[in-house]
Amino acid sequence: MTLKKLDNHPLFKFLRDNPKATVGFILIFTIMLLTLGAPMFTRFEAGFRSDQYRVAPNSVFILGTTQLGRDVWAQTLYGGRTSLLVGILAGVIAVTLSTVIGITAGYFGGIVDGIITMVINIAMVIPQIPLLLIIAALMGGVSPMLIGVLIGFTSWAWGARVLRSQTMSIRNREFIYSAETLGETKLRRLFAEVMPNMLSMMSSAFVGTIIYAIMAQATLEYIGFGDPLSVTWGTMLYNAQNTAALQTGAWWELLGPCLGLIVLGSGLTLINFSIDELSNPKLKAQRIMAGYYKAKKAEITYTKAGETE
Amino acid sequence: MNYIFKRLGFYLIAFVAAVTINFFIPRLMPGDPVQMYMAKLYQTSGKIDAETIAAVEKLFGFSKTKPIIESYFEYVGSIFQGNWGFSFSQYPLTVIQALTRGLSWTVFLMGTSLIISFLINNLLGIVAAWRRGSKLDSFLTVGGQLMANIPAVVLALLISYTFARSEKFGIFPAGYAVTPLFRPANVLQYIGDVAYHAFLPVTCIVMLQLNGIMGMRANMINQLGEDFIAMGRAKGVPEYKLMISYGARNALLPVATTLAMQIGFMLGGSLIIEVVFNYPGLGKVMIGALDSRDYPLMQGILLMSTILMLSANFIADMMLLILDPRLRKQGR
Amino acid sequence: MSALLEVKNLSVDYITLNGAVRAVDDVSFSIEEEQSMGLAGESGCGKSTIAYSLMRLHRPPALIADGSIKLGGRDIIKMGEEELRQFRWDQISMVFQSAMNCLNPVVKLEKQFFEIYKNHGITKNRQEARARAEKLIEIVGIPKERLNDYPHQFSGGMRQRAVIAMALALKPKLLIMDEPTTALDTVVQREILQRVYELKKELKFSILFITHDLSLMMEFCDNVSIMYAGKIVEQAPAQTILKNPQHPYSYGLKNSFPSLHGDIGYMEGIPGSPLNMSRIPRGCRFQDRCFRAQDICFKEVPPRQQRGNDFYDCHNPMGTLTGSRN
Numbered sequence: 026m027t028l029k030k031l032d033n034h035p036l037f038k039f040l041r042d043n044p045k046a047t048v049g050f051i052l053i054f055t056i057m058l059l060t061l062g063a064p065m066f067t068r069f070e071a072g073f074r075s076d077q078y079r080v081a082p083n084s085v086f087i088l089g090t091t092q093l094g095r096d097v098w099a100q101t102l103y104g105g106r107t108s109l110l111v112g113i114l115a116g117v118i119a120v121t122l123s124t125v126i127g128i129t130a131g132y133f134g135g136i137v138d139g140i141i142t143m144v145i146n147i148a149m150v151i152p153q154i155p156l157l158l159i160i161a162a163l164m165g166g167v168s169p170m171l172i173g174v175l176i177g178f179t180s181w182a183w184g185a186r187v188l189r190s191q192t193m194s195i196r197n198r199e200f201i202y203s204a205e206t207l208g209e210t211k212l213r214r215l216f217a218e219v220m221p222n223m224l225s226m227m228s229s230a231f232v233g234t235i236i237y238a239i240m241a242q243a244t245l246e247y248i249g250f251g252d253p254l255s256v257t258w259g260t261m262l263y264n265a266q267n268t269a270a271l272q273t274g275a276w277w278e279l280l281g282p283c284l285g286l287i288v289l290g291s292g293l294t295l296i297n298f299s300i301d302e303l304s305n306p307k308l309k310a311q312r313i314m315a316g317y318y319k320a321k322k323a324e325i326t327y328t329k330a331g332e333t334e
Numbered sequence: 335m336n337y338i339f340k341r342l343g344f345y346l347i348a349f350v351a352a353v354t355i356n357f358f359i360p361r362l363m364p365g366d367p368v369q370m371y372m373a374k375l376y377q378t379s380g381k382i383d384a385e386t387i388a389a390v391e392k393l394f395g396f397s398k399t400k401p402i403i404e405s406y407f408e409y410v411g412s413i414f415q416g417n418w419g420f421s422f423s424q425y426p427l428t429v430i431q432a433l434t435r436g437l438s439w440t441v442f443l444m445g446t447s448l449i450i451s452f453l454i455n456n457l458l459g460i461v462a463a464w465r466r467g468s469k470l471d472s473f474l475t476v477g478g479q480l481m482a483n484i485p486a487v488v489l490a491l492l493i494s495y496t497f498a499r500s501e502k503f504g505i506f507p508a509g510y511a512v513t514p515l516f517r518p519a520n521v522l523q524y525i526g527d528v529a530y531h532a533f534l535p536v537t538c539i540v541m542l543q544l545n546g547i548m549g550m551r552a553n554m555i556n557q558l559g560e561d562f563i564a565m566g567r568a569k570g571v572p573e574y575k576l577m578i579s580y581g582a583r584n585a586l587l588p589v590a591t592t593l594a595m596q597i598g599f600m601l602g603g604s605l606i607i608e609v610v611f612n613y614p615g616l617g618k619v620m621i622g623a624l625d626s627r628d629y630p631l632m633q634g635i636l637l638m639s640t641i642l643m644l645s646a647n648f649i650a651d652m653m654l655l656i657l658d659p660r661l662r663k664q665g666r
Numbered sequence: 667m668s669a670l671l672e673v674k675n676l677s678v679d680y681i682t683l684n685g686a687v688r689a690v691d692d693v694s695f696s697i698e699e700e701q702s703m704g705l706a707g708e709s710g711c712g713k714s715t716i717a718y719s720l721m722r723l724h725r726p727p728a729l730i731a732d733g734s735i736k737l738g739g740r741d742i743i744k745m746g747e748e749e750l751r752q753f754r755w756d757q758i759s760m761v762f763q764s765a766m767n768c769l770n771p772v773v774k775l776e777k778q779f780f781e782i783y784k785n786h787g788i789t790k791n792r793q794e795a796r797a798r799a800e801k802l803i804e805i806v807g808i809p810k811e812r813l814n815d816y817p818h819q820f821s822g823g824m825r826q827r828a829v830i831a832m833a834l835a836l837k838p839k840l841l842i843m844d845e846p847t848t849a850l851d852t853v854v855q856r857e858i859l860q861r862v863y864e865l866k867k868e869l870k871f872s873i874l875f876i877t878h879d880l881s882l883m884m885e886f887c888d889n890v891s892i893m894y895a896g897k898i899v900e901q902a903p904a905q906t907i908l909k910n911p912q913h914p915y916s917y918g919l920k921n922s923f924p925s926l927h928g929d930i931g932y933m934e935g936i937p938g939s940p941l942n943m944s945r946i947p948r949g950c951r952f953q954d955r956c957f958r959a960q961d962i963c964f965k966e967v968p969p970r971q972q973r974g975n976d977f978y979d980c981h982n983p984m985g986t987l988t989g990s991r992n
Contacts, residue, residue: 149594159359161624162632283491290485316683317727565762659774
């Protein structure tokens, strides 16, 4: 009885209808469980050093050890915590910035919009990696959190652009006009009418930015931007590279961080697909089309419509 | 042509913005880059005289006597005159000289990848839209998106390990753009060697761009719902032509406008891929600059890659102008 | 007179997330040669779906579920891809709802004419096609030099004229006009329609005219079919529908438009909103909105009252209100 109830719960229905979201959530949940609950899955600390240098995976060291005798599996779990945290931090900063900037431009229009759009366009053509590199070079070794902050402050442009055009299209819809005639203040309308309609867009931008931030972080740390003593997936790759893991065939040193980054990125990507699907009727149409093809196959009497298969 | 002038004006502003960032970032940072630079210069050349100090101050636009506005304009002026200073890790090469070699390889790598990924993405996007709702469609869109969201480093490392270094499949070179000390007998041999070295890096960049499939697919589907497609079909235009010269031709227009963003992501990715594949492009120069804290060279890389971005955008604009008659009319 | 187009028991389904919805349900009608028939009804009643189905241009997720569509004895539903391609535009052509969007924006007008000739094997010669296009486009009142222009360089009315010129390029037997002038202002509307009807006399084609504007229809059509919720509920000569409609829906539709020539009377409109096609009630489909509905209307599907080619489906028709039905 309770099982049946659970089965009809909207959440389960949602997951059943959205296999992509389900897989995505499972991947993210796995990563969360493994990293946040790291002590449950490894008996080594992140900083643990054994006297076995660069050994291949075995029963003690599930993913082998590094040149310095560190356990790759433990580092992967603990490093994932930092990587995740940095990604979320950068995501929060970037989405906050892009929301404020994008909505301001889209909502107020006119010269405000003109100036902000110009800034957005400029921000989009100035390459980010070299820019971050200069900042990092001037600051010396950069802690993972600071990397997160820097990424957050340099990757808002894309989200701002998307949110700006979305705001504009919502603003031009009738209900905003009707609110205007009712004499609500601009600011109140902004929060009461526009924001709720942007939520799915914002969450999609948020997830997208987290993906980007995690990628950027790994990239920056890999080229030696970060603090090599901190344990993250990016610095693990950096250390593996610096100790010539690739050249000596120690593939296991790369496996942990690479898998972690791929699984995390894939999980978030799949979730983003479902968010888009919820907010975008065009993607829903795709499922109708799947039904259409089925119906067409099933009933031979149906006549070919005006489109090619 | 109004449109072109508008775009050129924007590029100029964007470039000046990059120069401005270059000028102000050192001022916002803790530490004194001039001191850092001096120390480094002292290490390499052994002596520093007053003349050098003045030159260095001018180079960075740091001066204790001049007002900041004046130094700013001097700095912008010298950048536009092509005076980007000296690289101190490769002294006495100027920054521009140090960049040129790497630049040509990066342009080659990115240009090739851009053309290939443009063809692949748009073709697959058309196919996905054509068979929308099918398994093939899901495979192409989801697969492309997943591929594009793998960090460039990870993909490059995995591919480099598997196809360049592992014993079983390592049939490609693990570094360089041409075989060192290679004496090609003819041009074809040289081209072959270059292609052989570029194959893996280009593959990586193209794979990371596969999210373009989804963009083209969405545009295509938008276009296929338009009435002019139905009218074309009614007129008796064959289906393949409807897809190509009606649907795809119009779906390409928004693709061209989002190219700016795509190139931005691509540049970041390809710099890293160069590092992994030890490819002698700007990315390699960048790593060198970072290792030796060659500050002027890093600034040069930012400016140079901005120029790269702007040129790519300009090409995209020109393409759009050719493709869309409505823009031409505006331009008149 | 023999029937040019014969539609029998046509049903079209739309596939939705909750299964198939029948948008056109068991519709039959015919159009005689050189005749002009009007198809009227509210938006969403299935009239455009019929128009598109006649050329098998219905878009996914629409599917023709049943029926036959015969033009000059050939069943369009049974045609193969290539046969169909050749058939379209040559026998039936169509003026689409939105003139603004039905021309390819990146192709010059001249080439859009050329495509017609090329794809139907008339001529592969650009000059010859140009000469033919010039003749056509002057018929609809556009200077021939403008063939060199792109669609965005034309006004809405001109674009619609250009589309009409294209529609007549192969001298089709039937011209479908799917709300051809809704986007245009009234003056341009009438001008264009008048020109089309002059051309009809000259070139001797039949017309299927689809609109929700009954007054316009009365003026230009011989016969009128009134559609409601996927079914034709009444079919009669235009004058009959105008003066003596039988179905309460026809009556309501007639009264919701001002007549251009008649007296200015009280416009009643029809209460309620169009039927939700995924929830079709027992009995008559118009029951909820009908001012003459009786008990039986909620129980039984109204029988067809046929007289010659004319018919109506109603339990409680309007009867002879303003004159006798002939």
